[in-house]
Amino acid sequence: MxxxxxxxxxxxxxxxxxxxxxxxxxxxxxxxxxxxxxxxxxxxxxxxxxxxxxxxxxxxxxxxxxxxxxxxxxxxxxxxxxxxxxxxxxxxxxxxxxxxxxxxxxxxxxxxxxxxxxxxxxxxxxxxxxxxxxxxxxxxxxxxxxxxxxxxxxxxxxxxxxxxxxxxxxxxxxxxxxxxxxxxxxxxxxxxxxxxxxxxxxxxxxxxxxxxxxxxxxxxxxxxxxxxxxxxxxxxxxxxxxxxxxxxxxxADEGRRLTVPEGGSPLLGPFLLDAPERPRVRDGRVDLHLPEPQGAPGPWPAVLFVHGGPVPSGHVPAPRDWPFYLGYARCTAGLGAVGAVVEHRLHGLTDYARAADDVAEALELLRADPRVDAGRVALWIFSGAGLLAADWIAAPPPWLRCLALTYPILAPLPGWGAVGPRFDPVGALRAGTPPPLVLTRAGLETPQIAATVEEFLSAAEETKAPVEVIDVPHGRHGFETHEPTDESREAVSRALRTVLAHLTRPS
Incomplete structure (x- = not known):
């Protein structure tokens, strides 16, 4: 009984x-x-x-x-x-x-x-x-x-x-x-x-x-x-x-069981593109992956990658050491720009303000580095950190040449009232004048997250915001961590090229 x-x-x-x-x-x-x-x-x-x-x-x-x-x-x-x-x-x-x-x-x-x-x-x-x-x-x-x-x-x-x-x-x-x-x-x-x-x-x-x-x-x-x-x-x-x-x-021990791919976390698997290691410099919460000095001399444009979350405090390895973000940063360095990854503190739903401060501080640190062209910086945000985009959509500084978003959450999900009204990219888009936007969309996204993306794109259409959508029709959330396909490789390559093009475009 x-x-x-x-x-x-x-x-x-x-x-x-x-x-x-x-x-x-x-x-x-x-x-x-x-x-x-x-x-x-x-x-x-x-x-x-x-x-x-x-x-x-x-x-x-x-x-x-x-x-x-x-x-x-x-x-x-x-x-x-x-x-x-x-x-x-x-x-x-x-x-x-x-x-x-x-x-x-x-x-x-x-x-x-x-x-x-x-x-x-x-x-x-x-x-x-x-x-x-x-x-x-x-x-x-x-x-x-x-x-x-x-x-x-x-x-x-x-x-x-x-x-x-x-x-x-x-x-x-x-x-x-x-x-x-x-x-x-x-x-x-x-x-x-x-x-x-x-x-x-x-x-x-x-x-x-x-x-x-x-x-x-x-x-x-x-x-x-x-x-x-x-x-x-x-x-x-x-x-x-x-x-x-x-x-x-x-x-009675019934219920649907969930499964995960064998071999540990897919986030720790190899990156889907060839991403040779580049010189890496650690400065506080930020890692800088540098282009080869034999190429175009610095200062170089830079991309700051903002990992998804929430991620528990003290997780080992830390997100900036995951092959996933190392791959993006190294590919960026291979294209002639500094690829930086910030270790922000989005550990729970009440941490968005703190994580936003970490991102802002990382951008200032990045722009102050003599190897970086302070007037040519892009911000690239993933997954649950997508809500952090709201500040940069509402009031983008002139040096922010591009804001990239990959399978982002673009409005608080049901039950996320603790996040607060500040972190609402859809509302920010309707109120602000955003920088050029590059949005990578997973075709097999979960309905709840996909609804926030569609709401964001509807607002972009209403406001005539400059957004380029890169679709991955057969991709799921975190598609880079699944078995690589020509479709997913091309989507990541295209997103990288598009962001770099915004960074190198004349003012």
Whole structure:
């Protein structure tokens, strides 16, 4: 018999699980609904302790806590939204009691992460920053405000009223206190239940596993299974029957398994073009790959490559040492320009401002180098770092001759409210006068990312922005890391030639 512990997201309590819990019990399972502490001083550790106490109270099947023979019952911990933080914290402390952890439309927080990083409502970030006299509880949403926290698809007006009626203010330290994990629960099987109306699908997760930051590759573990529900962010209300059924299947170790190519991360495989090593100079966060001195004498034009992300802090090897970015930089040096790679600090969704500062600082360092022609610089941005393009689209300096974007994310994805309004390239394009743009588009891009690219191109057409699109019809996100094809090689070669042509064009 499965024993479920159901923990809901911010503002809500155990009552939102009433229908799901009833259906689980009708199926022969045991279900326990958690109401987390709402004391103003409560933090995420308080909520971890709430869940641990319930686990400890369950004891053994016969109810005898002191029975030395019968093992305690193992539980399936279900964390919805914010609640994945206390669920993971409790699993870390009671890993021997946990049969499975279920992420219900929830993120993947790591040790040291605060829940605020995954809060999609930017007004909450502003509210907590603005409280000079100490943090106060975050007010519960009204019926029309729940959509700021996730898709409300599938919820009736009455259910939204119910959510608000049952809601309580969220203690601020539950959002700002870092989660502490020792790794004790690393071997516990996981299930992910994705509510697709919010934009996250198994296909998107699989793309991240295949070509995204390294932390996602652990989702290809055979102990991890995925499910989709075609509904919004509160399936315990919008489709309780379907959710109960999926939870039972998760407890039975069902779910779609993801795979990754053999041989380690594809980002660490050989570059798809011949890219002979060039002299490399490291200056702080920036590596400069220099043209051969026997060619045209410097100062040379330069291209700064901005790696995708988020990438975990301290990842080894660092992105500027990945063959992927080394290949781009070395090919640029082979064409007679300095190829530079910046090691920026985009480690999470709340780090875009810091990463933007790193990129701006790298450009100034690059332009100040005597080997670089300070008036001929291009910026080349990849993947999840695409949002960093907004600053350079809105107010490009005269020395920025070109902005290249390769399979970029060009508007915050669903649930990325923590990024903030500054990092919106589509909005920047409508408000600014961008430099020449070179956009490499993957034909087999995930629908969520492709939608941001199409929105960007529509804005470019409206504003008559100078954009050249290089299509890779059969390419996926991160196509350079897959088996090279003539199509992908030609796309990269053409993008390199196009960017260099902008750098060498007369002013």
């Amino acid at each position: 499965s024993v479920f512990i159901l923990v809901s997201g911010p503002f809500t309590d155990g009552r939102v699980w009433d229908e799901v819990a009833a259906r689980l019990r009708q199926s022969g399972a045991d279900a326990h609904q958690v109401t987390l502490s709402t004391r103003p001083e409560a933090g995420v550790q308080t909520h971890v302790e709430d869940v641990v106490r319930l686990i400890d109270s369950l004891g053994r099947p016969d109810g005898d806590l002191a029975d030395p023979v019968t093992p305690p019952r193992q539980v399936v911990l279900v964390g919805h939204d914010y609640a994945i933080h206390p669920v993971l914290g409790a699993a870390d402390l009671r890993s021997e009691r946990v049969a499975r952890i279920v992420h219900l439309d929830a993120g993947m927080p790591q040790d040291g992460d605060a829940a605020l990083a995954l809060v999609p409502d930017p007004s909450v970030h502003e509210l907590l920053r603005a409280q000079e006299d100490g943090p106060r509880p975050v007010p519960a949403p009204g019926p029309a405000e729940w959509q700021r926290w996730g898709s409300t698809e599938g919820l009736s007006a009455g259910q939204l009223e119910l959510l608000s009626r049952l809601a309580a203010p969220q203690p601020p330290r539950t959002l700002t206190q870092p989660l502490r994990l020792t790794g004790a629960a690393a071997a516990v099987p996981l299930s992910g239940i994705l509510c697709t109306a919010g934009g996250t699908t198994v296909e998107l997760v699989e793309a991240l596993v295949r070509t995204g930051p390294p932390q996602f590759r652990r989702l290809a573990d055979p102990r991890v299974g995925f499910f989709e529900l075609a509904t919004g962010h509160w399936p315990m209300l919008s489709c309780p029957d379907e959710l109960a059924g999926v939870l039972l299947r998760a407890a």
